Amino acid sequence: MGRLRQGQFLTAPEIYRLVDTAQYRLDDQSEDDSTKGVKSQVVDLHRVRMRRKAVHVDRQAVGVANHATRLRYIFAYFDFLVGYVAATLPRPLKVQLEEDSKQVLSVLRAQVPEVPVGGKLGAREGMSEEDQQRLLATVHPDSPQNPWKRGFVRHRNWLIVVLLLATGMRRGELLNIRISDLQQRKPLVNIVRRPHEAGDRRLIQPTPKTRERTVELRPSIMKAVWEHIALRDEIRVARTHGYLIVSEDGPELGYKSVDRIFADIRGACRGIEIDLSSHVMRHTWNDRFSEQAEAMALSEVAEERARNEQQGWADNSKSAATYTRRYAARKGRELSLKLQEKLDVPDQ
Known part of the structure:
Protein backbone atom coordinates (compact mmCIF):
# COMPACT_ATOMS: atom_id res chain seq x y z
CA MET A 1 0.00 0.00 0.00
CA GLN A 111 -1.21 -14.64 -18.20
CA VAL A 112 -4.72 -15.90 -17.38
CA PRO A 113 -4.82 -19.37 -18.97
CA GLU A 114 -7.60 -20.40 -21.29
CA VAL A 115 -9.92 -22.93 -19.71
CA PRO A 116 -11.03 -25.74 -22.04
CA VAL A 117 -14.78 -26.13 -22.34
CA GLY A 118 -16.13 -29.43 -21.04
CA GLY A 119 -14.13 -32.49 -20.05
CA LYS A 120 -10.69 -33.36 -21.31
CA LEU A 121 -8.35 -36.31 -21.44
CA GLY A 122 -6.36 -36.73 -18.27
CA ALA A 123 -8.92 -34.96 -16.09
CA ARG A 124 -9.14 -36.28 -12.55
CA GLU A 125 -11.56 -39.17 -12.10
CA GLY A 126 -12.74 -41.48 -9.36
CA MET A 127 -11.35 -44.96 -8.76
CA SER A 128 -12.61 -48.16 -10.29
CA GLU A 129 -14.28 -50.72 -8.01
CA GLU A 130 -11.22 -52.97 -8.31
CA ASP A 131 -8.86 -50.19 -7.28
CA GLN A 132 -11.07 -49.27 -4.33
CA GLN A 133 -10.91 -52.83 -3.05
CA ARG A 134 -7.13 -52.92 -3.57
CA LEU A 135 -6.75 -49.64 -1.69
CA LEU A 136 -8.83 -50.77 1.30
CA ALA A 137 -7.03 -54.11 1.43
CA THR A 138 -3.63 -52.38 1.40
CA VAL A 139 -4.31 -49.81 4.12
CA HIS A 140 -6.17 -52.17 6.48
CA PRO A 141 -4.31 -52.12 9.82
CA ASP A 142 -3.68 -55.89 9.65
CA SER A 143 -2.54 -55.95 6.02
CA PRO A 144 1.04 -57.14 5.32
CA GLN A 145 1.08 -54.56 2.47
CA ASN A 146 0.30 -51.71 4.87
CA PRO A 147 3.23 -49.27 4.41
CA TRP A 148 3.33 -48.02 8.02
CA LYS A 149 5.02 -49.67 10.99
CA ARG A 150 3.28 -48.49 14.16
CA GLY A 151 -0.22 -49.51 15.20
CA PHE A 152 -1.64 -46.04 15.88
CA VAL A 153 -0.47 -44.72 12.50
CA ARG A 154 -1.85 -47.79 10.71
CA HIS A 155 -5.27 -47.39 12.30
CA ARG A 156 -5.39 -43.61 11.83
CA ASN A 157 -4.43 -43.72 8.15
CA TRP A 158 -6.88 -46.55 7.45
CA LEU A 159 -9.61 -44.48 9.14
CA ILE A 160 -8.70 -41.43 7.03
CA VAL A 161 -9.15 -43.44 3.82
CA VAL A 162 -12.40 -45.00 5.05
CA LEU A 163 -13.92 -41.66 6.08
CA LEU A 164 -12.96 -39.96 2.82
CA LEU A 165 -14.39 -42.81 0.76
CA ALA A 166 -17.51 -43.10 2.92
CA THR A 167 -18.46 -39.42 2.95
CA GLY A 168 -16.74 -37.68 0.04
CA MET A 169 -15.66 -34.89 2.38
CA ARG A 170 -12.61 -32.78 1.61
CA ARG A 171 -9.37 -33.35 3.52
CA GLY A 172 -9.79 -29.89 5.11
CA GLU A 173 -13.21 -30.90 6.42
CA LEU A 174 -11.81 -34.14 7.82
CA LEU A 175 -8.87 -32.40 9.53
CA ASN A 176 -11.27 -29.82 10.98
CA ILE A 177 -13.45 -32.39 12.78
CA ARG A 178 -13.40 -32.15 16.55
CA ILE A 179 -14.58 -34.87 18.90
CA SER A 180 -17.35 -32.51 19.99
CA ASP A 181 -18.66 -32.66 16.40
CA LEU A 182 -19.54 -36.33 16.91
CA GLN A 183 -22.93 -37.22 18.33
CA GLN A 184 -22.62 -39.63 21.22
CA ARG A 185 -25.73 -41.74 20.64
CA LYS A 186 -26.12 -41.43 16.88
CA PRO A 187 -23.71 -42.21 13.99
CA LEU A 188 -23.64 -38.55 12.95
CA VAL A 189 -20.76 -36.13 12.32
CA ASN A 190 -21.22 -32.37 12.08
CA ILE A 191 -19.11 -30.61 9.43
CA VAL A 192 -18.54 -27.16 10.93
CA ARG A 193 -16.82 -24.09 9.53
CA ARG A 194 -14.25 -22.57 11.91
CA PRO A 195 -12.32 -19.88 10.03
CA HIS A 196 -9.33 -18.52 11.95
CA GLU A 197 -9.88 -20.78 14.96
CA ALA A 198 -7.83 -19.33 17.82
CA GLY A 199 -7.01 -22.72 19.36
CA ASP A 200 -5.75 -24.28 16.13
CA ARG A 201 -1.94 -24.38 16.22
CA ARG A 202 -1.44 -25.33 12.58
CA LEU A 203 0.23 -22.69 10.42
CA ILE A 204 -2.32 -23.34 7.67
CA GLN A 205 -5.67 -24.08 9.25
CA PRO A 206 -7.89 -26.61 7.46
CA THR A 207 -11.03 -24.73 6.50
CA PRO A 208 -14.11 -26.37 4.94
CA LYS A 209 -14.95 -24.75 1.59
CA THR A 210 -18.53 -25.97 1.52
CA ARG A 211 -21.60 -25.41 3.67
CA GLU A 212 -22.01 -26.78 7.16
CA ARG A 213 -23.92 -30.04 7.27
CA THR A 214 -24.39 -33.30 9.15
CA VAL A 215 -23.03 -36.54 7.70
CA GLU A 216 -24.36 -39.93 8.76
CA LEU A 217 -22.06 -42.95 9.01
CA ARG A 218 -22.80 -46.63 9.13
CA PRO A 219 -22.66 -47.86 12.76
CA SER A 220 -19.62 -50.02 11.97
CA ILE A 221 -17.69 -47.00 10.70
CA MET A 222 -18.77 -44.88 13.66
CA LYS A 223 -17.57 -47.68 15.95
CA ALA A 224 -14.16 -47.54 14.23
CA VAL A 225 -14.09 -43.78 14.85
CA TRP A 226 -14.69 -44.24 18.59
CA GLU A 227 -12.09 -47.02 18.71
CA HIS A 228 -9.60 -44.63 17.16
CA ILE A 229 -10.50 -41.95 19.70
CA ALA A 230 -9.60 -44.42 22.45
CA LEU A 231 -6.16 -44.86 20.85
CA ARG A 232 -5.83 -41.11 20.33
CA ASP A 233 -6.62 -40.34 23.96
CA GLU A 234 -3.64 -42.40 25.08
CA ILE A 235 -1.43 -39.60 23.67
CA ARG A 236 -1.04 -36.84 26.27
CA VAL A 237 -0.68 -33.94 23.82
CA ALA A 238 -3.76 -35.07 21.90
CA ARG A 239 -5.85 -34.66 25.04
CA THR A 240 -5.02 -30.93 25.13
CA HIS A 241 -7.11 -30.15 22.03
CA GLY A 242 -10.30 -31.49 20.54
CA TYR A 243 -9.31 -32.44 16.98
CA LEU A 244 -10.02 -36.00 15.86
CA ILE A 245 -7.13 -36.61 13.45
CA VAL A 246 -3.76 -36.13 15.14
CA SER A 247 -0.12 -36.94 14.58
CA GLU A 248 1.63 -39.76 16.42
CA ASP A 249 2.99 -37.19 18.89
CA GLY A 250 -0.43 -35.63 19.47
CA PRO A 251 -0.65 -32.28 17.61
CA GLU A 252 -3.36 -31.76 15.01
CA LEU A 253 -2.56 -33.30 11.64
CA GLY A 254 -2.04 -30.88 8.71
CA TYR A 255 -2.53 -30.84 4.96
CA LYS A 256 1.04 -31.87 4.17
CA SER A 257 0.79 -34.91 6.41
CA VAL A 258 -2.29 -36.12 4.51
CA ASP A 259 -0.42 -35.63 1.23
CA ARG A 260 2.48 -37.71 2.57
CA ILE A 261 0.06 -40.45 3.64
CA PHE A 262 -1.27 -40.72 0.09
CA ALA A 263 2.26 -40.64 -1.30
CA ASP A 264 2.99 -43.69 0.90
CA ILE A 265 -0.19 -45.36 -0.36
CA ARG A 266 0.80 -44.75 -3.98
CA GLY A 267 4.09 -46.46 -3.27
CA ALA A 268 2.36 -49.45 -1.67
CA CYS A 269 -0.43 -49.76 -4.25
CA ARG A 270 1.71 -50.35 -7.32
CA GLY A 271 -0.30 -50.86 -10.47
CA ILE A 272 -3.31 -48.87 -9.38
CA GLU A 273 -4.64 -47.18 -12.51
CA ILE A 274 -5.18 -43.68 -11.12
CA ASP A 275 -2.92 -41.01 -9.57
CA LEU A 276 -4.19 -41.46 -6.04
CA SER A 277 -4.75 -38.45 -3.77
CA SER A 278 -7.15 -37.44 -1.02
CA HIS A 279 -9.24 -35.51 -3.54
CA VAL A 280 -9.62 -38.60 -5.72
CA MET A 281 -11.61 -40.03 -2.79
CA ARG A 282 -14.12 -37.24 -3.30
CA HIS A 283 -14.41 -38.01 -7.02
CA THR A 284 -14.83 -41.69 -6.19
CA TRP A 285 -17.63 -40.99 -3.71
CA ASN A 286 -19.51 -39.00 -6.34
CA ASP A 287 -19.18 -41.80 -8.90
CA ARG A 288 -20.49 -44.30 -6.35
CA PHE A 289 -23.31 -41.91 -5.43
CA SER A 290 -24.36 -41.74 -9.10
CA GLU A 291 -24.35 -45.53 -9.37
CA GLN A 292 -26.43 -45.90 -6.21
CA ALA A 293 -28.88 -43.21 -7.32
CA GLU A 294 -29.33 -45.08 -10.60
CA ALA A 295 -29.90 -48.37 -8.76
CA MET A 296 -32.53 -46.66 -6.57
CA ALA A 297 -34.16 -45.11 -9.67
CA LEU A 298 -33.94 -41.59 -8.23
CA SER A 299 -35.11 -38.81 -10.48
CA GLU A 300 -32.47 -36.41 -11.77
CA VAL A 301 -33.81 -33.61 -9.56
CA ALA A 302 -33.87 -35.79 -6.44
CA GLU A 303 -30.35 -37.05 -7.12
CA GLU A 304 -29.02 -33.52 -7.58
CA ARG A 305 -30.62 -32.25 -4.39
CA ALA A 306 -29.40 -35.22 -2.37
CA ARG A 307 -25.86 -34.92 -3.71
CA ASN A 308 -25.69 -31.17 -3.09
CA GLU A 309 -26.88 -31.70 0.48
CA GLN A 310 -24.33 -34.43 1.20
CA GLN A 311 -21.42 -32.52 -0.35
CA GLY A 312 -22.29 -29.17 1.18
CA TRP A 313 -22.95 -27.49 -2.17
CA ALA A 314 -25.55 -24.81 -2.86
CA ASP A 315 -28.98 -26.06 -3.96
CA ASN A 316 -28.39 -24.91 -7.54
CA SER A 317 -24.75 -26.05 -7.71
CA LYS A 318 -23.51 -27.82 -10.84
CA SER A 319 -20.31 -29.04 -9.17
CA ALA A 320 -21.33 -32.66 -9.68
CA ALA A 321 -20.19 -32.51 -13.30
CA THR A 322 -16.62 -32.01 -12.07
CA TYR A 323 -16.75 -35.05 -9.79
CA THR A 324 -18.53 -37.69 -11.89
CA ARG A 325 -16.30 -38.02 -14.96
CA ARG A 326 -15.69 -41.77 -14.63
CA TYR A 327 -19.40 -42.52 -14.18
CA ALA A 328 -20.41 -40.21 -17.05
CA ALA A 329 -17.75 -41.71 -19.33
CA ARG A 330 -18.90 -45.26 -18.55
CA LYS A 331 -22.55 -44.43 -19.21
CA GLY A 332 -21.55 -42.68 -22.41
CA ARG A 333 -19.65 -45.74 -23.61
CA GLU A 334 -22.61 -47.98 -22.78
CA LEU A 335 -24.98 -45.77 -24.77
CA SER A 336 -22.54 -45.57 -27.66
CA LEU A 337 -22.23 -49.35 -27.83
CA LYS A 338 -26.02 -49.67 -27.82
CA LEU A 339 -26.17 -47.33 -30.80
CA GLN A 340 -23.54 -49.38 -32.59
CA GLU A 341 -25.64 -52.54 -32.24
CA LYS A 342 -28.03 -51.10 -34.81
CA LEU A 343 -25.32 -50.88 -37.47
CA ASP A 344 -25.46 -54.66 -37.91
CA VAL A 345 -21.84 -55.00 -39.07
CA PRO A 346 -21.06 -58.74 -39.51
CA ASP A 347 -18.33 -60.28 -37.40
CA GLN A 348 -15.02 -60.73 -39.24
Whole structure:
Protein backbone atom coordinates (compact mmCIF):
# COMPACT_ATOMS: atom_id res chain seq x y z
CA MET A 1 0.00 0.00 0.00
CA GLY A 2 2.90 2.34 0.75
CA ARG A 3 4.22 1.86 -2.78
CA LEU A 4 0.82 2.67 -4.29
CA ARG A 5 0.62 5.90 -2.30
CA GLN A 6 3.89 6.90 -3.94
CA GLY A 7 2.36 6.40 -7.37
CA GLN A 8 4.19 3.10 -7.94
CA PHE A 9 2.76 -0.30 -8.85
CA LEU A 10 4.13 -3.83 -9.09
CA THR A 11 6.73 -4.51 -11.74
CA ALA A 12 6.29 -7.00 -14.58
CA PRO A 13 8.80 -9.47 -13.00
CA GLU A 14 6.80 -9.36 -9.77
CA ILE A 15 3.62 -10.12 -11.71
CA TYR A 16 5.25 -13.13 -13.39
CA ARG A 17 6.34 -14.37 -9.97
CA LEU A 18 2.82 -13.92 -8.65
CA VAL A 19 1.37 -15.81 -11.62
CA ASP A 20 3.77 -18.70 -11.00
CA THR A 21 2.99 -18.77 -7.27
CA ALA A 22 -0.77 -18.74 -7.89
CA GLN A 23 -0.69 -22.05 -9.74
CA TYR A 24 0.21 -24.03 -6.60
CA ARG A 25 -1.65 -24.81 -3.43
CA LEU A 26 -0.80 -22.67 -0.43
CA ASP A 27 0.48 -25.65 1.55
CA ASP A 28 2.90 -26.60 -1.25
CA GLN A 29 4.85 -23.38 -0.82
CA SER A 30 7.72 -22.53 1.49
CA GLU A 31 8.53 -19.23 3.10
CA ASP A 32 11.83 -17.79 4.33
CA ASP A 33 12.93 -18.56 7.85
CA SER A 34 11.95 -15.02 8.81
CA THR A 35 8.30 -16.06 8.66
CA LYS A 36 8.60 -19.24 10.70
CA GLY A 37 6.55 -19.17 13.86
CA VAL A 38 4.30 -16.46 12.48
CA LYS A 39 0.77 -17.82 12.28
CA SER A 40 -0.89 -16.34 9.24
CA GLN A 41 -3.03 -17.50 6.34
CA VAL A 42 -1.36 -14.85 4.11
CA VAL A 43 1.77 -15.68 2.11
CA ASP A 44 4.26 -12.85 1.52
CA LEU A 45 5.06 -12.85 -2.20
CA HIS A 46 8.54 -11.47 -1.57
CA ARG A 47 9.40 -14.35 0.76
CA VAL A 48 7.70 -17.28 -0.87
CA ARG A 49 9.86 -19.92 -2.56
CA MET A 50 8.61 -23.07 -4.19
CA ARG A 51 10.12 -26.18 -2.66
CA ARG A 52 12.53 -27.78 -5.12
CA LYS A 53 14.05 -30.61 -3.06
CA ALA A 54 13.53 -34.18 -4.15
CA VAL A 55 11.39 -34.91 -1.10
CA HIS A 56 8.71 -32.62 -2.56
CA VAL A 57 8.38 -34.23 -5.97
CA ASP A 58 4.68 -34.83 -5.25
CA ARG A 59 3.98 -31.07 -5.37
CA GLN A 60 1.25 -30.55 -7.93
CA ALA A 61 -0.25 -27.51 -9.59
CA VAL A 62 -3.93 -26.75 -9.17
CA GLY A 63 -6.19 -27.22 -12.17
CA VAL A 64 -6.16 -24.78 -15.06
CA ALA A 65 -9.64 -23.52 -14.18
CA ASN A 66 -8.60 -22.93 -10.57
CA HIS A 67 -5.45 -21.09 -11.64
CA ALA A 68 -7.43 -18.92 -14.06
CA THR A 69 -10.01 -18.07 -11.39
CA ARG A 70 -7.29 -17.05 -8.94
CA LEU A 71 -5.67 -14.75 -11.47
CA ARG A 72 -8.99 -13.16 -12.40
CA TYR A 73 -9.69 -12.42 -8.73
CA ILE A 74 -6.18 -11.01 -8.29
CA PHE A 75 -6.66 -8.81 -11.36
CA ALA A 76 -10.02 -7.53 -10.07
CA TYR A 77 -8.55 -6.79 -6.64
CA PHE A 78 -5.57 -4.88 -8.03
CA ASP A 79 -7.83 -2.96 -10.40
CA PHE A 80 -10.07 -1.95 -7.49
CA LEU A 81 -7.12 -1.09 -5.23
CA VAL A 82 -5.47 1.13 -7.83
CA GLY A 83 -8.69 3.06 -8.38
CA TYR A 84 -9.26 3.43 -4.64
CA VAL A 85 -5.75 4.70 -3.89
CA ALA A 86 -5.47 6.85 -7.03
CA ALA A 87 -8.55 8.83 -5.98
CA THR A 88 -6.65 10.02 -2.86
CA LEU A 89 -3.43 11.07 -4.63
CA PRO A 90 -2.28 14.41 -6.09
CA ARG A 91 -2.76 14.51 -9.85
CA PRO A 92 0.89 13.79 -10.85
CA LEU A 93 1.07 10.69 -8.65
CA LYS A 94 -2.42 9.62 -9.70
CA VAL A 95 -1.50 9.76 -13.40
CA GLN A 96 1.76 7.90 -12.78
CA LEU A 97 0.02 5.13 -10.80
CA GLU A 98 -2.75 4.70 -13.36
CA GLU A 99 -0.30 4.49 -16.27
CA ASP A 100 2.05 2.05 -14.50
CA SER A 101 -0.78 -0.18 -13.33
CA LYS A 102 -2.46 -0.21 -16.75
CA GLN A 103 0.67 -1.59 -18.39
CA VAL A 104 1.45 -4.15 -15.70
CA LEU A 105 -2.15 -5.31 -15.31
CA SER A 106 -2.26 -5.96 -19.05
CA VAL A 107 0.65 -8.35 -18.45
CA LEU A 108 -1.33 -10.05 -15.69
CA ARG A 109 -4.46 -10.34 -17.85
CA ALA A 110 -2.42 -11.95 -20.63
CA GLN A 111 -1.21 -14.64 -18.20
CA VAL A 112 -4.72 -15.90 -17.38
CA PRO A 113 -4.82 -19.37 -18.97
CA GLU A 114 -7.60 -20.40 -21.29
CA VAL A 115 -9.92 -22.93 -19.71
CA PRO A 116 -11.03 -25.74 -22.04
CA VAL A 117 -14.78 -26.13 -22.34
CA GLY A 118 -16.13 -29.43 -21.04
CA GLY A 119 -14.13 -32.49 -20.05
CA LYS A 120 -10.69 -33.36 -21.31
CA LEU A 121 -8.35 -36.31 -21.44
CA GLY A 122 -6.36 -36.73 -18.27
CA ALA A 123 -8.92 -34.96 -16.09
CA ARG A 124 -9.14 -36.28 -12.55
CA GLU A 125 -11.56 -39.17 -12.10
CA GLY A 126 -12.74 -41.48 -9.36
CA MET A 127 -11.35 -44.96 -8.76
CA SER A 128 -12.61 -48.16 -10.29
CA GLU A 129 -14.28 -50.72 -8.01
CA GLU A 130 -11.22 -52.97 -8.31
CA ASP A 131 -8.86 -50.19 -7.28
CA GLN A 132 -11.07 -49.27 -4.33
CA GLN A 133 -10.91 -52.83 -3.05
CA ARG A 134 -7.13 -52.92 -3.57
CA LEU A 135 -6.75 -49.64 -1.69
CA LEU A 136 -8.83 -50.77 1.30
CA ALA A 137 -7.03 -54.11 1.43
CA THR A 138 -3.63 -52.38 1.40
CA VAL A 139 -4.31 -49.81 4.12
CA HIS A 140 -6.17 -52.17 6.48
CA PRO A 141 -4.31 -52.12 9.82
CA ASP A 142 -3.68 -55.89 9.65
CA SER A 143 -2.54 -55.95 6.02
CA PRO A 144 1.04 -57.14 5.32
CA GLN A 145 1.08 -54.56 2.47
CA ASN A 146 0.30 -51.71 4.87
CA PRO A 147 3.23 -49.27 4.41
CA TRP A 148 3.33 -48.02 8.02
CA LYS A 149 5.02 -49.67 10.99
CA ARG A 150 3.28 -48.49 14.16
CA GLY A 151 -0.22 -49.51 15.20
CA PHE A 152 -1.64 -46.04 15.88
CA VAL A 153 -0.47 -44.72 12.50
CA ARG A 154 -1.85 -47.79 10.71
CA HIS A 155 -5.27 -47.39 12.30
CA ARG A 156 -5.39 -43.61 11.83
CA ASN A 157 -4.43 -43.72 8.15
CA TRP A 158 -6.88 -46.55 7.45
CA LEU A 159 -9.61 -44.48 9.14
CA ILE A 160 -8.70 -41.43 7.03
CA VAL A 161 -9.15 -43.44 3.82
CA VAL A 162 -12.40 -45.00 5.05
CA LEU A 163 -13.92 -41.66 6.08
CA LEU A 164 -12.96 -39.96 2.82
CA LEU A 165 -14.39 -42.81 0.76
CA ALA A 166 -17.51 -43.10 2.92
CA THR A 167 -18.46 -39.42 2.95
CA GLY A 168 -16.74 -37.68 0.04
CA MET A 169 -15.66 -34.89 2.38
CA ARG A 170 -12.61 -32.78 1.61
CA ARG A 171 -9.37 -33.35 3.52
CA GLY A 172 -9.79 -29.89 5.11
CA GLU A 173 -13.21 -30.90 6.42
CA LEU A 174 -11.81 -34.14 7.82
CA LEU A 175 -8.87 -32.40 9.53
CA ASN A 176 -11.27 -29.82 10.98
CA ILE A 177 -13.45 -32.39 12.78
CA ARG A 178 -13.40 -32.15 16.55
CA ILE A 179 -14.58 -34.87 18.90
CA SER A 180 -17.35 -32.51 19.99
CA ASP A 181 -18.66 -32.66 16.40
CA LEU A 182 -19.54 -36.33 16.91
CA GLN A 183 -22.93 -37.22 18.33
CA GLN A 184 -22.62 -39.63 21.22
CA ARG A 185 -25.73 -41.74 20.64
CA LYS A 186 -26.12 -41.43 16.88
CA PRO A 187 -23.71 -42.21 13.99
CA LEU A 188 -23.64 -38.55 12.95
CA VAL A 189 -20.76 -36.13 12.32
CA ASN A 190 -21.22 -32.37 12.08
CA ILE A 191 -19.11 -30.61 9.43
CA VAL A 192 -18.54 -27.16 10.93
CA ARG A 193 -16.82 -24.09 9.53
CA ARG A 194 -14.25 -22.57 11.91
CA PRO A 195 -12.32 -19.88 10.03
CA HIS A 196 -9.33 -18.52 11.95
CA GLU A 197 -9.88 -20.78 14.96
CA ALA A 198 -7.83 -19.33 17.82
CA GLY A 199 -7.01 -22.72 19.36
CA ASP A 200 -5.75 -24.28 16.13
CA ARG A 201 -1.94 -24.38 16.22
CA ARG A 202 -1.44 -25.33 12.58
CA LEU A 203 0.23 -22.69 10.42
CA ILE A 204 -2.32 -23.34 7.67
CA GLN A 205 -5.67 -24.08 9.25
CA PRO A 206 -7.89 -26.61 7.46
CA THR A 207 -11.03 -24.73 6.50
CA PRO A 208 -14.11 -26.37 4.94
CA LYS A 209 -14.95 -24.75 1.59
CA THR A 210 -18.53 -25.97 1.52
CA ARG A 211 -21.60 -25.41 3.67
CA GLU A 212 -22.01 -26.78 7.16
CA ARG A 213 -23.92 -30.04 7.27
CA THR A 214 -24.39 -33.30 9.15
CA VAL A 215 -23.03 -36.54 7.70
CA GLU A 216 -24.36 -39.93 8.76
CA LEU A 217 -22.06 -42.95 9.01
CA ARG A 218 -22.80 -46.63 9.13
CA PRO A 219 -22.66 -47.86 12.76
CA SER A 220 -19.62 -50.02 11.97
CA ILE A 221 -17.69 -47.00 10.70
CA MET A 222 -18.77 -44.88 13.66
CA LYS A 223 -17.57 -47.68 15.95
CA ALA A 224 -14.16 -47.54 14.23
CA VAL A 225 -14.09 -43.78 14.85
CA TRP A 226 -14.69 -44.24 18.59
CA GLU A 227 -12.09 -47.02 18.71
CA HIS A 228 -9.60 -44.63 17.16
CA ILE A 229 -10.50 -41.95 19.70
CA ALA A 230 -9.60 -44.42 22.45
CA LEU A 231 -6.16 -44.86 20.85
CA ARG A 232 -5.83 -41.11 20.33
CA ASP A 233 -6.62 -40.34 23.96
CA GLU A 234 -3.64 -42.40 25.08
CA ILE A 235 -1.43 -39.60 23.67
CA ARG A 236 -1.04 -36.84 26.27
CA VAL A 237 -0.68 -33.94 23.82
CA ALA A 238 -3.76 -35.07 21.90
CA ARG A 239 -5.85 -34.66 25.04
CA THR A 240 -5.02 -30.93 25.13
CA HIS A 241 -7.11 -30.15 22.03
CA GLY A 242 -10.30 -31.49 20.54
CA TYR A 243 -9.31 -32.44 16.98
CA LEU A 244 -10.02 -36.00 15.86
CA ILE A 245 -7.13 -36.61 13.45
CA VAL A 246 -3.76 -36.13 15.14
CA SER A 247 -0.12 -36.94 14.58
CA GLU A 248 1.63 -39.76 16.42
CA ASP A 249 2.99 -37.19 18.89
CA GLY A 250 -0.43 -35.63 19.47
CA PRO A 251 -0.65 -32.28 17.61
CA GLU A 252 -3.36 -31.76 15.01
CA LEU A 253 -2.56 -33.30 11.64
CA GLY A 254 -2.04 -30.88 8.71
CA TYR A 255 -2.53 -30.84 4.96
CA LYS A 256 1.04 -31.87 4.17
CA SER A 257 0.79 -34.91 6.41
CA VAL A 258 -2.29 -36.12 4.51
CA ASP A 259 -0.42 -35.63 1.23
CA ARG A 260 2.48 -37.71 2.57
CA ILE A 261 0.06 -40.45 3.64
CA PHE A 262 -1.27 -40.72 0.09
CA ALA A 263 2.26 -40.64 -1.30
CA ASP A 264 2.99 -43.69 0.90
CA ILE A 265 -0.19 -45.36 -0.36
CA ARG A 266 0.80 -44.75 -3.98
CA GLY A 267 4.09 -46.46 -3.27
CA ALA A 268 2.36 -49.45 -1.67
CA CYS A 269 -0.43 -49.76 -4.25
CA ARG A 270 1.71 -50.35 -7.32
CA GLY A 271 -0.30 -50.86 -10.47
CA ILE A 272 -3.31 -48.87 -9.38
CA GLU A 273 -4.64 -47.18 -12.51
CA ILE A 274 -5.18 -43.68 -11.12
CA ASP A 275 -2.92 -41.01 -9.57
CA LEU A 276 -4.19 -41.46 -6.04
CA SER A 277 -4.75 -38.45 -3.77
CA SER A 278 -7.15 -37.44 -1.02
CA HIS A 279 -9.24 -35.51 -3.54
CA VAL A 280 -9.62 -38.60 -5.72
CA MET A 281 -11.61 -40.03 -2.79
CA ARG A 282 -14.12 -37.24 -3.30
CA HIS A 283 -14.41 -38.01 -7.02
CA THR A 284 -14.83 -41.69 -6.19
CA TRP A 285 -17.63 -40.99 -3.71
CA ASN A 286 -19.51 -39.00 -6.34
CA ASP A 287 -19.18 -41.80 -8.90
CA ARG A 288 -20.49 -44.30 -6.35
CA PHE A 289 -23.31 -41.91 -5.43
CA SER A 290 -24.36 -41.74 -9.10
CA GLU A 291 -24.35 -45.53 -9.37
CA GLN A 292 -26.43 -45.90 -6.21
CA ALA A 293 -28.88 -43.21 -7.32
CA GLU A 294 -29.33 -45.08 -10.60
CA ALA A 295 -29.90 -48.37 -8.76
CA MET A 296 -32.53 -46.66 -6.57
CA ALA A 297 -34.16 -45.11 -9.67
CA LEU A 298 -33.94 -41.59 -8.23
CA SER A 299 -35.11 -38.81 -10.48
CA GLU A 300 -32.47 -36.41 -11.77
CA VAL A 301 -33.81 -33.61 -9.56
CA ALA A 302 -33.87 -35.79 -6.44
CA GLU A 303 -30.35 -37.05 -7.12
CA GLU A 304 -29.02 -33.52 -7.58
CA ARG A 305 -30.62 -32.25 -4.39
CA ALA A 306 -29.40 -35.22 -2.37
CA ARG A 307 -25.86 -34.92 -3.71
CA ASN A 308 -25.69 -31.17 -3.09
CA GLU A 309 -26.88 -31.70 0.48
CA GLN A 310 -24.33 -34.43 1.20
CA GLN A 311 -21.42 -32.52 -0.35
CA GLY A 312 -22.29 -29.17 1.18
CA TRP A 313 -22.95 -27.49 -2.17
CA ALA A 314 -25.55 -24.81 -2.86
CA ASP A 315 -28.98 -26.06 -3.96
CA ASN A 316 -28.39 -24.91 -7.54
CA SER A 317 -24.75 -26.05 -7.71
CA LYS A 318 -23.51 -27.82 -10.84
CA SER A 319 -20.31 -29.04 -9.17
CA ALA A 320 -21.33 -32.66 -9.68
CA ALA A 321 -20.19 -32.51 -13.30
CA THR A 322 -16.62 -32.01 -12.07
CA TYR A 323 -16.75 -35.05 -9.79
CA THR A 324 -18.53 -37.69 -11.89
CA ARG A 325 -16.30 -38.02 -14.96
CA ARG A 326 -15.69 -41.77 -14.63
CA TYR A 327 -19.40 -42.52 -14.18
CA ALA A 328 -20.41 -40.21 -17.05
CA ALA A 329 -17.75 -41.71 -19.33
CA ARG A 330 -18.90 -45.26 -18.55
CA LYS A 331 -22.55 -44.43 -19.21
CA GLY A 332 -21.55 -42.68 -22.41
CA ARG A 333 -19.65 -45.74 -23.61
CA GLU A 334 -22.61 -47.98 -22.78
CA LEU A 335 -24.98 -45.77 -24.77
CA SER A 336 -22.54 -45.57 -27.66
CA LEU A 337 -22.23 -49.35 -27.83
CA LYS A 338 -26.02 -49.67 -27.82
CA LEU A 339 -26.17 -47.33 -30.80
CA GLN A 340 -23.54 -49.38 -32.59
CA GLU A 341 -25.64 -52.54 -32.24
CA LYS A 342 -28.03 -51.10 -34.81
CA LEU A 343 -25.32 -50.88 -37.47
CA ASP A 344 -25.46 -54.66 -37.91
CA VAL A 345 -21.84 -55.00 -39.07
CA PRO A 346 -21.06 -58.74 -39.51
CA ASP A 347 -18.33 -60.28 -37.40
CA GLN A 348 -15.02 -60.73 -39.24
